Amino acid sequence: MKRWLLGLLMLLVITGCASKSMDDSSSAKTTSSPEKMTTNQATKQSHSKAMLKDEPSGIIPAEIAIPAIDVKAKIEKTTLSKDGSMGVPKNTDNTAWFKDGPKPGDKGNAVMNGHVDNKWGPSVFYRLKELKKGNKVIVTSSSGKKRTFEVIKVQSYPREEKPHVFFGYAFTRNLNLITCTGTFDHAAGTHEKRLVVFTQLISS
Amino acid sequence: MNMKKAILTIPLSAALLFPAAHSASAHEGHMHGEAKKTSSSQEVSNKATDLRAALDQLFSEHAYLAVITMQKGIDGSKDFKQAAAALNDNTNDLSEAIASVYGKKAGKQFKDIWSSHIGYFVDYVQATAKKDEAGKKKAVKQLDQYRMKQADMLDQATGGRLKASELEEGLKMHVNELLKAFDSYTEKDFDTTYETVRKSIHHMFEVGKGVSWAITDQFPGKFNHKSVDTPAADLREDLNYLFSEHLTLAVVAMQKGNDGSKDFDQAAAALNENTNDLSDAIASVYGKDAGKQFKDIWSSHIGYLVDYVKADASGDKEAKEKAVKNLDAYRMKQAKFLEQATDGRLKAADLEAGLKMHIDELIKTYTSYHNGEYDQLYPTVREAYGHMFMVGQDVAAAIVDQHPELFKSNMPNEMPKTGMGGTAGPLGMSYEAFAGLIASLILAGGAMGAFFLIRRKTSN
Numbered sequence: 103m104k105r106w107l108l109g110l111l112m113l114l115v116i117t118g119c120a121s122k123s124m125d126d127s128s129s130a131k132t133t134s135s136p137e138k139m140t141t142n143q144a145t146k147q148s149h150s151k152a153m154l155k156d157e158p159s160g161i162i163p164a165e166i167a168i169p170a171i172d173v174k175a176k177i178e179k180t181t182l183s184k185d186g187s188m189g190v191p192k193n194t195d196n197t198a199w200f201k202d203g204p205k206p207g208d209k210g211n212a213v214m215n216g217h218v219d220n221k222w223g224p225s226v227f228y229r230l231k232e233l234k235k236g237n238k239v240i241v242t243s244s245s246g247k248k249r250t251f252e253v254i255k256v257q258s259y260p261r262e263e264k265p266h267v268f269f270g271y272a273f274t275r276n277l278n279l280i281t282c283t284g285t286f287d288h289a290a291g292t293h294e295k296r297l298v299v300f301t302q303l304i305s306s
Numbered sequence: 307m308n309m310k311k312a313i314l315t316i317p318l319s320a321a322l323l324f325p326a327a328h329s330a331s332a333h334e335g336h337m338h339g340e341a342k343k344t345s346s347s348q349e350v351s352n353k354a355t356d357l358r359a360a361l362d363q364l365f366s367e368h369a370y371l372a373v374i375t376m377q378k379g380i381d382g383s384k385d386f387k388q389a390a391a392a393l394n395d396n397t398n399d400l401s402e403a404i405a406s407v408y409g410k411k412a413g414k415q416f417k418d419i420w421s422s423h424i425g426y427f428v429d430y431v432q433a434t435a436k437k438d439e440a441g442k443k444k445a446v447k448q449l450d451q452y453r454m455k456q457a458d459m460l461d462q463a464t465g466g467r468l469k470a471s472e473l474e475e476g477l478k479m480h481v482n483e484l485l486k487a488f489d490s491y492t493e494k495d496f497d498t499t500y501e502t503v504r505k506s507i508h509h510m511f512e513v514g515k516g517v518s519w520a521i522t523d524q525f526p527g528k529f530n531h532k533s534v535d536t537p538a539a540d541l542r543e544d545l546n547y548l549f550s551e552h553l554t555l556a557v558v559a560m561q562k563g564n565d566g567s568k569d570f571d572q573a574a575a576a577l578n579e580n581t582n583d584l585s586d587a588i589a590s591v592y593g594k595d596a597g598k599q600f601k602d603i604w605s606s607h608i609g610y611l612v613d614y615v616k617a618d619a620s621g622d623k624e625a626k627e628k629a630v631k632n633l634d635a636y637r638m639k640q641a642k643f644l645e646q647a648t649d650g651r652l653k654a655a656d657l658e659a660g661l662k663m664h665i666d667e668l669i670k671t672y673t674s675y676h677n678g679e680y681d682q683l684y685p686t687v688r689e690a691y692g693h694m695f696m697v698g699q700d701v702a703a704a705i706v707d708q709h710p711e712l713f714k715s716n717m718p719n720e721m722p723k724t725g726m727g728g729t730a731g732p733l734g735m736s737y738e739a740f741a742g743l744i745a746s747l748i749l750a751g752g753a754m755g756a757f758f759l760i761r762r763k764t765s766n
Binding site: 182185186187188189190194200202203209215216217218219220221222223224225227228259261262263264265266267269270271272273274280281282283285286288291292293296 | 346466467468469472515516519520523526531533534535715716717718719720721722723724725726727728729730736738739
């Protein structure tokens, strides 16, 4: 009988570990509210009006904050993966910035992606679909420089959509956030849709 | 001004009208970007990149004609009227292009606003001639107001794609450059003049890219969902810029040479700088030796045209005939070089024919200027200018076809894999997590049961 009890206790401990990793993944969404920037602060810290058109105003992003959905995450750098898609963050708690494209704040489409979920549960961009026009996205460099963006549009696309429109050249200073959405296709191992949040730099 | 109605009246064809289109029949036997493509990013010619090139042509031509019209204005040149008329023809073509996308009303509105800024530059030139400082200040103020108006109109028409605040900055740079090119010319600081002229023309190609991006982003279906932003399109733009700038500087240099103008040296120097840039572009694809060889051959034809002008001015018939013979020999040499370099993609016969047209046009523009026959002068200049864009397209197509690996896009061609299905099982959890939850519940229940069992046993 005691051996039976011991076996039970061990099983309890093992499943406890599983529950713990579930807790870990859900703690990717921060519960503490990040610093909210006032509009004045945002406009002062974005490029000044006297700046020439040709002068870049982008920063290498290190951290992203989206107050409306309680997101605060680190940003990895990524590039093209072997299959021709944009690379994804190694750590699913982080987001990834496409380093071969424009920097957030420069003219053009800066792009970042993040997981909607990992194997155990929700991930950093799980609530991205809740974003609405006007919500703010704040990107900070490792030296503390900030760029604030405003959501323009939130749209989902089938996963076969050609992404070149979201990348590369644009006349405006954009930051596009991509994650998965829609039904998860177990056979294909990926979600059926992609969610793209289009944001634009707020300038004075 | 509500632009939404204008957008709804888009005609089915987004065909842009510009003079070069009329002489299409004269170009039989020329290939225009029909090289086989391996992917969209390696297409030199498609609806989007063609739009970009067409706008590049109109915008850069505008800057070039504005510069020379202002010079002729202050110089009181005999062909000032004709140069100004050419500038207006360019405005008409640009307005028609806008109308072909946004409707007649928008085209007219664009034309009015655009024409106003040309008018303010004319005011500036006239005030300068009269040494009227107040007049100059007034013109600059009006140009500032124009900036806001033009930016606002384009922001609205493109649904915010050409953002007004960005446009205002760009227009400020344009206005300042044109004023600088003119002021330095009147102050006889000709080094600054031609340095600024080259810069201001080059910047118009960024305008072309921006406007074509906005239009193709706004009406993707009309342009087969193609992008203006590809390595192949960028190559075509670079070559278009260098070839067309060559033409403008050649015409300017030949006129200055004819007139014995004080800025002939600087104009000729700018022409040589253009040759260097063009040779560097060739070298970047074909290597240093090829670049040097190209430069030697290319420079020779500029030299022979200078010989022609000199011989004509001094009435030396023999020297003139020699120059013509040398130009002919050049044609064959240049054509052969390009055919060999591109492994037969550019055919020598086609190139010889095209070069003949180019040389004939240059001589025609020179002769009519020299003889004071100004009516056909600038229409010919405009046509010759447009031809350089066909050269750019053909050469770009050959290069991309020959070295497609250099023109691969570094943009993703597939959406990222940003999901693993962890919230796709029951209760929004992954199957693994759900199974773990059930297991924990069963074991917890089992543990509770075992606990009570033991208690009961011990209490017995």
